[in-house]
Amino acid sequence: MNPFGRYLLNKLFWYLLAFVAAMALNFFLPRLIPGNPVDAIVSQMAQGGGASGEAMQRVYDTYIVEFGLDKSPLEQFISYLGNLFRGDLGTSLGNYPTSVNSLIGAALPWTLALQLPTILLGWILGNILGALAAYKGGWVDRGAFLGSLAFSSIPYYGLAILLLYTFAVALPWFPTGGAYGFASSPSWTWGFIADAFRHYLLPFLSLLLVVIGGQAIGMRSMAIYELGADYVGYERSLGLREPRIVRGIFRNAMLPQITGLALSIGALAGGALITEIVFSYPGLGTVLFDAIRQNDYPVIQGVTMLITVAVLAANFLVDLTYGLIDPRIRTAHGAGA
Amino acid sequence: MAALLSVQNLRAAYRLANGVELHAVDDVSIDLREGEVLGVVGESGCGKSTLATILALNAAPPLYVKSGTMQVQGRHADLTESDPLPRSERGKLISTLPQSAMNAMNPTTRVRDLAYDVLRAHERTTRKAAWGRAGARLEQLGLPTRVLERYPHELSGGMRQRVITVISTLLDPTILIADEPTSALDVSSQRAVVEMLKDLLARKIISGVLFITHDLPLLRHIADRVAVMYAGKVAELGPTERVINTPEHPYARALVGSILVPEPHIRAARVLGIPGSPPDLAAMPKGCRFHPRCPLADTRSREEVPPLVEVGDSGSHFAACWRTLEARQLLAGNLVGGPDGRVG
Numbered sequence: 001m002n003p004f005g006r007y008l009l010n011k012l013f014w015y016l017l018a019f020v021a022a023m024a025l026n027f028f029l030p031r032l033i034p035g036n037p038v039d040a041i042v043s044q045m046a047q048g049g050g051a052s053g054e055a056m057q058r059v060y061d062t063y064i065v066e067f068g069l070d071k072s073p074l075e076q077f078i079s080y081l082g083n084l085f086r087g088d089l090g091t092s093l094g095n096y097p098t099s100v101n102s103l104i105g106a107a108l109p110w111t112l113a114l115q116l117p118t119i120l121l122g123w124i125l126g127n128i129l130g131a132l133a134a135y136k137g138g139w140v141d142r143g144a145f146l147g148s149l150a151f152s153s154i155p156y157y158g159l160a161i162l163l164l165y166t167f168a169v170a171l172p173w174f175p176t177g178g179a180y181g182f183a184s185s186p187s188w189t190w191g192f193i194a195d196a197f198r199h200y201l202l203p204f205l206s207l208l209l210v211v212i213g214g215q216a217i218g219m220r221s222m223a224i225y226e227l228g229a230d231y232v233g234y235e236r237s238l239g240l241r242e243p244r245i246v247r248g249i250f251r252n253a254m255l256p257q258i259t260g261l262a263l264s265i266g267a268l269a270g271g272a273l274i275t276e277i278v279f280s281y282p283g284l285g286t287v288l289f290d291a292i293r294q295n296d297y298p299v300i301q302g303v304t305m306l307i308t309v310a311v312l313a314a315n316f317l318v319d320l321t322y323g324l325i326d327p328r329i330r331t332a333h334g335a336g337a
Numbered sequence: 338m339a340a341l342l343s344v345q346n347l348r349a350a351y352r353l354a355n356g357v358e359l360h361a362v363d364d365v366s367i368d369l370r371e372g373e374v375l376g377v378v379g380e381s382g383c384g385k386s387t388l389a390t391i392l393a394l395n396a397a398p399p400l401y402v403k404s405g406t407m408q409v410q411g412r413h414a415d416l417t418e419s420d421p422l423p424r425s426e427r428g429k430l431i432s433t434l435p436q437s438a439m440n441a442m443n444p445t446t447r448v449r450d451l452a453y454d455v456l457r458a459h460e461r462t463t464r465k466a467a468w469g470r471a472g473a474r475l476e477q478l479g480l481p482t483r484v485l486e487r488y489p490h491e492l493s494g495g496m497r498q499r500v501i502t503v504i505s506t507l508l509d510p511t512i513l514i515a516d517e518p519t520s521a522l523d524v525s526s527q528r529a530v531v532e533m534l535k536d537l538l539a540r541k542i543i544s545g546v547l548f549i550t551h552d553l554p555l556l557r558h559i560a561d562r563v564a565v566m567y568a569g570k571v572a573e574l575g576p577t578e579r580v581i582n583t584p585e586h587p588y589a590r591a592l593v594g595s596i597l598v599p600e601p602h603i604r605a606a607r608v609l610g611i612p613g614s615p616p617d618l619a620a621m622p623k624g625c626r627f628h629p630r631c632p633l634a635d636t637r638s639r640e641e642v643p644p645l646v647e648v649g650d651s652g653s654h655f656a657a658c659w660r661t662l663e664a665r666q667l668l669a670g671n672l673v674g675g676p677d678g679r680v681g
Contacts, residue, residue, distance in 0.1 A: 230440035237393045238505070239427035240458045248443045 008320075015316050022308040023084070027077050030300045037093040037295040038063045067093060080301070089302040094294035100302040103287055108306075110179055111283035114200070115272055116265075118207040123261050125208075126215025131250055133216065134223035145220060151213030157274035160206040164278060167202060174202050177280035203279040207272055211264070218260060222253035259318050266314020267307075340408070341545040342369040342392075342431075342512050347405030347416060349391055351618075352398070359618040361387040361400075363569040366645075367547075369512065372538060374546045376560030376577065378553050378592070382615050384569040389516035389549045393433040394421055410511055429459060432510035432543075436517040438501040442489040448500055449485035455507050474503055477540075478533055495526030502533050506543055513537075513546045519555060531559045553596055557581060562653075565589040568616050568626040571645055575654035585648045585656035587664060588627045625659065633660040633667070 042060050064070050068079060083090060089100035126148075133144035151159070168176040180186065180196045226232070226249040235245045273285030280286065284303055291299035347365045350358040361384045369375050377385045387400065396402055396416075405416040409430050414421040422430060435441040442451060452471035456462050462470075472482040484492060484500050492500060498518060506513060515534070519527040537543045548560055556563055556577060563580045565573040565588065573580060573589040584590040591611040613630040616622055625643050628634035637659050645657040658664070 229443075230435065230437065231443045233395045233397075234433065234435050234441040235443070235454075237395050237427055237431075237433045238455050238458070238508075239424050239429065240454055241424070244454055244458065248446060252443065252445055 011316065011319055015312055019308070019312055022312075023081065023305065024077070026301050026304045026308065027080055028073070030295070030297045031073065033292075033295055036069070037297065038067065038069065040294060041093065041096065067091075084305070089305070090298035092291075092296055092299050094291060094296035094299065100298045103299060104284065104302055104306065107282060107284045107287045110281060111272070111276070111285070114203055114207070114276070114281060114283060118204060118211055118272075119261070119264050122208050122211025123215050123257070123264070126212040127219045127254070127257055129212065130216035130219025131223050131253070134220045134227060134253075135246065141220075144216060148213040148216040148220070151209045152217055153213075154210065156207060156210040156272065157278055159210060160203065160275045160278040163202050163206045175199050179282050199279075199281075203272075203275050203281055207275055215257065215260065219253060219257055222256060223249060226250075226253045258321065262314045262318040262321070263311075266311040266317075340368040341371050341373075341410065342367075342547070343408040344368075344392065344416075345406045345408075347388070347391065348403040349387060349396065349400060349405070350403055351387075351400050357619055358401075360621065361569050361618060362391065365566075365569070365571055367564060367571070367574075369545045369547055370561075371544055373561045374534070374538070374548050374559050376556035376563040377547065377549045377566060378551065378556060378563060379566035380551060380592070380615060382618070383566040385549045385551075385566050386516055387569075388566070389433075389514050389547070391416060392431065392547065393514045393516070394427060394431065395433070425459060428455065428505075429508045429510055431512045431514060432505045432508065434502055434505045434513055434515040434518045436520055438497040439489060439494070441501060442497070444489055446488070447485070448487055448489070448492075448504070451504055452485065452507060455504060459508055471503070471507060474507060475500075478503060478536060495522055495529060498522055498526065498530055499533055502530060502537075506537055509542050511544050513543050515546055515548045517550055518548075519552065520550065527555060528558075531555065534559065553581070553592065565592060568621065569618070570626060570657065571655075572627070572658070573656045574645065575651070575656075579649075579651065579654050583649075585654065585661045585664070586627075586658045587631050587633055587660070589656070590664070625657075631660075633664055635660065 038060060041063060042056060068076055071079075080090070087101075089104070092098045092100055092103055095103065129144050129148065133141040133148075154162075164176065168174045175181065175198060177199075179199050180192065181199075186192065186196075229249075232245060232249060235248070272283075273288060275281070276283045276285030277289050284306070287299060288303045290296070291303065344365065344367045347362055347367075348360065349362040350360045352358050363384075365384075365388060367375070367377075377388065379385050390396055390400065391402055391405070392407070402416045407414045407416055407421065409422075412422075412426075412430070442448075446454075449468050449471060453462075453464050453467040456467040456470065468485060472485060475482050475484065478499075480496075480499060480503065484496065489497060498521075502518070513534070518534075519530050522530065534543075534546055534548075538546065546559075548556065550556060553563075560577045562575060563573075563577045564571050565580065565584075565586065567586075567588045573584060573586040575585075580589060581593055584593050588611070595611065611630060616626055616629070622629055622639075624640045625631070625634065625638040628638040631638065641659070643657045643659045645655045648654050648656045648661050
């Protein structure tokens with residue numbers, strides 16, 4: 001087997017190990033939360049009144065068996081893993097009998113719609129801004145750098161609350177929450193799309209500005225470093241055209257930025273949980289938040305598993321592409337693995 | 338002999354953040370003749386690399402050229418301008434050979450792509466044609482063409498320096514400014530680079546080389562003339578053998594003497610190192626800049642800057658010293674007096 005293939009296999013093994021470890025944590029950590037989801041369900045039913053204590057006890061026992069909570073934790077874990085490989089994330093305890101798959105399926109599109117454009121657009125705009133600041137210098141640099149620093153230093157949920165208060169409460173230009181108005185329901189009509197867009201703008205902006213700021217700062221410092229490199233002076237003295245030189249500089253400065261992009265796409269699923277909560281956006285963050293409040297183990301596990309898989313996959317992708325992009329790392333892999 | 342490159346009254350300074358200017362090159366005039374290698378030698382901080390940077394047209398803040406003109410093949414350039422020569426002339430009229438090939442090559446660019454970029458910047462060419470030309474040049478100079486496929490980090494240090502020499506001269510530049518091209522190399526690689534430069538001159542691919550180094554013995558193998566720099570000024574200028582065998586400026590004599598040379602007549606004139614250290618560029622001594630370290634300095638040396646004037650009768654040997662005559666007398670006396678005579 002060639003060295004790169006061996007390197008890949010080696011990496012794959014470690015990623016698999018990390019995955020199993022993460023799954024174990026996923027399974028056991030929610031169960032350490034005091035309380036029991038069945039208690040919550042039964043006490044809710046009891047509030048309705050009518051049922052006797054004995055009947056309640058029978059309902060309780062039925063749920064315990066139904067959710068498999070009577071088995072030992074290890075048995076539960078093994079059956080959980082088995083279900084996982086069949087693609088079955090189980091049934092929600094809090095929204096019984098809705099399946100976790102359908103809960104996540106309904107929330108995921110909203111999270112993707114919010115996060116994917118922010119990350120991609122923010123990454124592109126941030127890199128252009130950072131490169132421009134480094135290349136132009138002077139006041140362009142000072143302005144771009146200070147602005148980026150300010151936006152990337154604010155916690156993203158802080159900016160979310162700030163925007164929410166300013167443009168939805170103090171100046172009621174935008175709705176305060178939700179993905180669409182109470183009166184409308186999702187459909188592909190212009191009316192709904194316009195309504196969804198109005199709800200979309202504030203959470204989108206609150207994330208976009210932070211991403212741009214962070215990317216611009218990273219790109220700027222990398223580009224300044226590359227601009228000062230000896231090869232730039234050498235290429236200038238050989239009369240190379242400026243766009244040609246600049247392209248080389250930015251390709252080198254991009255290398256760490258590409259890692260950043262892959263990682264933030266990986267963190268996408270869990271990246272804006274609080275933004276979704278602030279704007280009551282019906283994405284994964286809101287689902288996870290509700291699940292934690294209700295001790296809804298299967299949903300918590302489902303969401304965190306999705307996040308884990310995405311982060312691991314992104315890291316693996318970074319390991320792969322980095323070797324392809326940078327010849328120096330390719331050589332090191334070839335020799336070392 | 339016609340001057341290929343003529344630099345007049347070059348002054349340049351580094352401007353510090355607090356407004357202080359460090360004059361790294363002060364009133365330097367140098368001629369490079371057709372087919373010649375002119376060596377520029379001096380210790381660290383004497384201004385030789387600053388000179389190279391300016392002549393390579395690479396001066397950038399905090400380095401500012403205060404005055405100076407350059408004439409290359411009938412073209413006149415004002416070095417104080419931000420772009421003394423148009424881009425299309427760079428690399429063709431004047432090219433540079435930098436010290437560290439590792440840093441001078443973009444780490445993610447293959448040699449062949451750099452060669453293509455260099456050729457394409459000056460003429461219409463295709464990738465294939467450019468690679469072909471670079472390959473032919475490599476073969477002509479005795480290097481394997483497979484290095485074209487390589488990234489800089491895949492080449493050994495010596496090979497990298499030879500490859501970058503080929504890249505620097507790919508456009509058949511009239512003048513090559515070589516800034517310590519051999520300083521980071523082992524002796525056999527140094528030799529290879531020097532032989533390559535001679536080969537390039539013999540084949541008339543390049544017409545003249547300004548070779549900057551701190552390695553005086555190396556210059557004996559390549560330079561026709563040598564300029565000794567001290568504290569931003571040319572202290573002595575002359576044919577290599579004359580400067581090494583009969584240095585006139587006390588600093589040049591000390592520099593030659595501080596190097597192990599087997600010939601007895603040079604060993605005889607040996608001094609034990611040079612006392613003191615080069616002056617602080619921010620607080621340059623008045624008069625001759627070497628006077629605080631010079632055993633022969635007199636009142637005039639401390640007050641007036643000595644001009645670079647002809648010494649002896651060769652018509653080609655110059656030194657900037659008020660006391661050359663006295664130095665020669667003293668030296669003659671010492672040689673008679675004892676076998677390990679010293680100056681001062």
